[in-house]
Amino acid sequence: MARKFLYVVAALIVLAIAAMFAFRLFGNDLLRRAMVPSVAFRAEPAMPGNAYADRAMWFARPGLINTPVDWLPQGLARTAPGNAEIFFVHPTSFVGTDRWNAALNDSETNGRAQVFLRGQASAFSAAGRVWAPRYRQATFGAFLTGDAAATQALDLAYRDVAAAFDTFVAEADPKRPIILAGHSQGALHLTRLLREKVAGTPLARRIVAAYVVGWPVSKATDLTALGLPECAAAGQAGCILSWQSFAEPADPALIVDQYDASTGFDGRPRKGTPMVCTNPLTGTASAAAPASVNQGTLIPDKALTDATMAPGLVPARCDERGFLLIGDNPPDLGPYVLPGNNWHVYDYSLFWANVRADALRRLAAWEKR
Structure with missing residues (x-):
């Protein structure tokens, strides 16, 4: 499990290099041809009602030991966890093109998922008990096409996440508050969970915060349907955080083009609307902060098995559209920056210690209400 650390896995290397060369030399069409499955979508049955009662369906949950989320960087002392129940949905770790959804027993894909959980979900372990489900995630290519098969693949993945969430709600301590978190595809599924299973329900009162990281959220067309406001203050509970990291000069055209062509959760076009941008260094909205307040970025070692x-x-700093800019001289974390100076892969690790502190601060605020 410790063979690769954080985001450094073979598929991500292939993905980053392919994206970089395809974007610079041939444009998006070549990337789509390389990464979008050419096979038909294959419908799969829904999970049995009790599927997630099986601990084998989870990467992490109470009762499991030595899970990826238990990892801590060198020199950081382990403390008694807080009282939150944390539901974390990992990002895309399946990059295959022979099918639209990952198989649950795909060891290579599961290994990559554990890599992400070590570098992302571990930031929340101080706040409480982390639950991280396995799910039949959509392949990376599903985000590069508007084909109906892509929508079907994402729907299938969401149904698994929703089933896991139902088990989480049923088995987690009902007296404890809840933190929702995810990244990329996982964050996309969180937005649907919020709309369908949290907003307007008693469960909403238990939400400490929802970390919808690496996925755009429109302030104008999405927030109302999600049932929570954006986090405006560092000590605020019951709110949504979101950011998308770019070094400068930033070229977020790939994201902007898809975002502007999409429809918000309220049925209105997202075109031109500002995105939620929480500065993870300050925990506040649309803010700027110097490097001096960054409590810790994860730096992998040369063997790529650990990090300091x-x-x-x-x-x-958040720009006017809602992208998080990290300056023009970021540290060397590896060759996995995506086209446009997009540091998407590093959304959590750039600010790991601040995310950890943010979760604890919002949990304390919730407990004082």
Whole structure:
């Protein structure tokens, strides 16, 4: 499980290099041809009602030991966890093109998922008990096409996440508050969970915060349907955080083009609307902060099996559209920056220590209400 650390896995190397060369030399069409499955979508049955009662269906949950989320960077002492129940949905770790959804027993894909959980979900372990489900995620290519098969693949993945969430709600301590978190595809599924299973229900009162990271959320067309406001203050509970990291000069055209062509959760076009941008260094909306307030970025070692935490390396500021800019001299974390100076892969690790502190601060605020 410790063979690769954080985001450094073979598929991501292939993905980053392919994206970089395809974008610079041939444009998006070549990337789509390389990564979008050419096979028909294959419908699969829904999970049995009790599927997630099986602990084998989880990467992490109470009762499991030595899980990926238990990892901590060198030199950081382990503390008694807080009282939150944390539901974390990992990002895309399946990049296959022979099918639209990952198989649950795909060891290579599951290994990559555990890599992400070590570098992302571990930031929440101090706040409480982390639950991280396995699910039949959509392949990376599903985000590069508007084909109906892509929508079907994402729907299938969401149904698994929703089934896992139902088990989480049923088995988690009902007296404990809840933190929702995810990244990329996982964050997309969280937006649907919020709309369908949290907003307007008694469960909403238990939400400490929802970390919808690496996925755009429109302030104008999405927030109302999600049932929570954006986090405006560092000590605020019951709110949504979101950011998408870019070094400068930033070229977010790939995201903007898809975002502007999409429809918000309220049925209105998202075109031109600002995105939620929480500065993870301050925990506030649309803010700027110097590198000096960054409590720790994860820096992998040369063997790529562990990491240290280095403070004061990365600044952050939200631009007018809602992208999080990290300056023009970010640290060398590896060759996995995506086209347009997109540091998507590093959304959590750039600010790992601040995310950890943010979750604890919002949990304390919730407990004082």
